[in-house]
Amino acid sequence: MRYNGLSYAIGEGFRNVFKNTKSTVISVITMICTMFLFGVFFAIGVNINSVLEQVQMKQGMEVFIWDETTDEQKQEFEKEIKALEGVNTVVYKNKQQALDTVKEQLKNSQELLTAYEGENNIFPASFVVTLTDLEQAKNIEEEVLRIGAKIATEGRSEEVDLEIDETTKHDSIVKNITSRDSTIETLIKIVRGVRITIGVIFLVLLVISITIISNTIKLTVHARRKEISIMKYVGATNGFIRWPFIIEGIIIGIIAAIITLLIVGILYDVVIQNIEASNVLQKMGITLLSFTEIAKPVTIVYAALGIGIGVVGSSVSMKKYLEV
Numbered sequence: 001m002r003y004n005g006l007s008y009a010i011g012e013g014f015r016n017v018f019k020n021t022k023s024t025v026i027s028v029i030t031m032i033c034t035m036f037l038f039g040v041f042f043a044i045g046v047n048i049n050s051v052l053e054q055v056q057m058k059q060g061m062e063v064f065i066w067d068e069t070t071d072e073q074k075q076e077f078e079k080e081i082k083a084l085e086g087v088n089t090v091v092y093k094n095k096q097q098a099l100d101t102v103k104e105q106l107k108n109s110q111e112l113l114t115a116y117e118g119e120n121n122i123f124p125a126s127f128v129v130t131l132t133d134l135e136q137a138k139n140i141e142e143e144v145l146r147i148g149a150k151i152a153t154e155g156r157s158e159e160v161d162l163e164i165d166e167t168t169k170h171d172s173i174v175k176n177i178t179s180r181d182s183t184i185e186t187l188i189k190i191v192r193g194v195r196i197t198i199g200v201i202f203l204v205l206l207v208i209s210i211t212i213i214s215n216t217i218k219l220t221v222h223a224r225r226k227e228i229s230i231m232k233y234v235g236a237t238n239g240f241i242r243w244p245f246i247i248e249g250i251i252i253g254i255i256a257a258i259i260t261l262l263i264v265g266i267l268y269d270v271v272i273q274n275i276e277a278s279n280v281l282q283k284m285g286i287t288l289l290s291f292t293e294i295a296k297p298v299t300i301v302y303a304a305l306g307i308g309i310g311v312v313g314s315s316v317s318m319k320k321y322l323e324v
Contacts, residue, residue, distance in 0.1 A: 008244070009240075009243035009244045009246075009247050010247055012244035012247070012248075013243075013244045013245075013246075013247025013248040013250070013251055014247075014248075014251065016244060016245070016248045017248055017251050017252065024252060027252045027256075028252055028255055028256045028259070031252065031253060031256035031257075031260075031306070031309065032256050032259055032260050032263070034205070034208065035256060035257065035260040035302060035305055035306070036260050036263060036264060037205060038202070038205045038206075038301075038305065039260060039261075039264040039298060039301075039302070040264070041198070041201050041202065041205065042202070042294075042297075042298060042301060043264070043268055043294060043298070045194075045198035045201075045202075046289060046294050046297070047288050047289055048194050048198070049194065049195070049198075050288070050289050051286055051288070052190065052191050052194065054286050054287070055286070060088070060128070060129045060130035060131045060137070060179065061129050061137070061140075061141060061144075061177055061178065061179035062093075062126050062127070062128050062129070062177070062178050062179075063081075063126055063127045063128075063129060063144055063148075063174055063177050064124045064125070064126045064174070064175040064176045064177070064178070065077070065124060065125055065126060065127070065148075065173050065174060065175055066124070066170050066173055066174075066175050067095075067124065067125070068170070069125075069173045073151050073152075073173055074092065074125075074173075076151055077127070077147060077148065077151055077173060078090050078092060078127060080147045080151075081127065081129060081144060081147065084140055084143055084144075085136070086131055086132055086133045086136035086139070086140055087129060087130075087131060087132070087140060088130040088131055088132045089128075089129070089130045090127055090128070090129050091127065091128045092125070092126075092127055093125060093126050093127070093128055094125050095121045095123055095124065095125050096121065098121075098123035098124065098125060098126060099113065099116060099117070099121055099123050102123060124175055124176075129144070134191075137179060141177055141179065144174065144177065145172065145174055145177070148172040148173045148174030149171060149172040149174075151173055152170055152171060152172045152173045153171070206305075228241055242314070242315070245314045246310070246311055246314045246315065248310075248314065249309075249310030249311060249314035250306075250307050250310040250311060251310070252306075252310055253305070253306030253307050253308075253309055253310030253311075254303070254306050254307065254310075255306075256306055257302035257303055257305065257306035260302060261298065261299060261302050264298065265291050265295070268291045268294075269290075269291050272288055272290065272291070275288060276288065
């Protein structure tokens with residue numbers, strides 16, 4: 001389309017928006033309602049995804065090591081585990097901390113562990129490993145075992161081996177690994193299920209939005225069918241007739257997107273503040289996303305929805321009136 005044609009389409013699009021006030025208001029309100037619903041599910045979806053990621057990062061495994069492991073071996077072991085892809089944090093827990101953990105679990109029966117204080121401590125030191133991706137748990141566990149075996153055998157010679165008592169010589173510095181396999185598998189299923197559900201909801205809402213907006217714009221086009229017929233009679237091309245309506249649909253979509261963004265932003269902050277005031281999530285160590293954190297993707301989604309639905313809705317609505 002030439003520059004004059006484009007400037008005409010833009011000018012007519014703006015004039016139509018303000019000339020047909022009633023249909024414009026109806027279209028904007030309809031789009032706000034559907035886009036608001038879309039925004040609510042989007043906000044819920046990104047927060048559920050964020051919460052699941054936070055829960056994932058708290059899950060992992062505890063790697064117990066033999067008492068004979070040297071400080072150098074521990075440092076090397078920790079360094080190599082941290083370098084593994086999918087590992088979030090690696091925290092060393094010494095024998096005393098292991099004993100204290102058991103004491104906390106026993107609560108009022110801590111006196112039962114008095115005999116295990118000091119040199120009599122039978123609880124092994126360990127490394128608590130959390131993950132960024134639970135689906136890599138099995139692979140990481142295998143890598144941890146491999147690293148433990150490698151470090152245990154590094155620098156050994158036959159002469160040294162002969163001097164080491166068989167009760168203190170191990171093929172790996174790793175004594176045992178405990179992981180919450182059932183919890184991890186459940187979380188993986190939940191994450192997958194939530195993402196699929198959110199994706200399906202978004203698609204359904206998108207189809208509903210396009211259908212509703214198309215029908216609304218169709219009423220506007222129907223009311224101006226005589227104007228379209230006259231333009232056809234004087235030789236106007238379909239593109240020349242269509243573009244002002246498409247520009248009008250885009251303008252209506254952008255107006256609706258801006259209004260909806262403001263409404264969602266205000267309500268979102270109020271809801272999040274009330275949830276956080278309950279301190280329930282704080283006790284669980286979980287935080288929800290602030291609106292500033294989701295503002296960019298929400299703005300992009302609304303802009304795409306507003307422009308996309310405006311274009312598709314206008315094009316679909318005008319199809320029968322442009323048929324020769």
